[in-house]
Amino acid sequence: LRKAADELKSDREIVLAAVQSYGYAMEYAADELMSDREIVLCGVRKCGSALRKAADELKSDHEIVLAAVQSYGYAMEYAAHELKSDWGFVMECVKKNGMSLFYAADELKSDREIVLAAIKNNRRALQFAADELRLDLR
Structure with missing residues (x-):
């Protein structure tokens, strides 16, 4: 094409x-x-x-x-802002691909349940969690 x-x-x-x-x-x-x-x-x-x-x-x-x-x-980068901050939608995304946490809204990077779901899918997603949560989960 x-x-x-x-x-x-x-x-x-x-x-x-x-x-x-x-x-x-x-x-x-x-x-x-x-x-x-x-x-x-x-x-x-x-x-x-x-x-x-x-x-x-x-x-x-x-x-x-x-x-x-x-x-x-990482396609989450191109999603509409409202989806990046929608708890339920981000939860679906991180369960499918933990690396999508990278482009989730900052407040969701501090959400323990979201971060745990992301790292369950891909342990490398922990690097995208908020600092305090990342240190707590190590």
């Missing part, structure tokens, strides 16, 4: 086929297709960092962001 003509980058069927096999193809798709929920969901399932290219309204979509985080924990 990277070297495709612009009209192909705007063709929904071509872009959908491309992201189904290679999620990062979203990076080269036309911007107007980045609000297409099906394309974005397919893309982030294959390549979580492709969430960066999604339209803002889809960065608030629980299913899309959760799929991105499951594929790539």
Whole structure:
């Protein structure tokens, strides 16, 4: 898709086929297709960092962001602010990929239950906990 003509980058069927096999193809798709929920969901399932290219309204979509985080924990960076501070949503994310704690709201990095769920998934997530909690859990 990277070297495709612009009209192909705007063709929904071509872009959908491309992201189904290679999620990062979203990076080269036309911007107007980045609000297409099906394309974005397919893309982030294959390549979580492709969430960066999604339209803002889809960065608030629980299913899309959760799929991105499951594929790539650091995809939480591109999630809408309200999701990063939503306790229940962040809990779902850290259970799928503990590394998503890195981009969670600061107040949730001090939440013992969230941090424990994150490190249960990936012990390296402890480095992202608030200082006082990190020292307590070592």
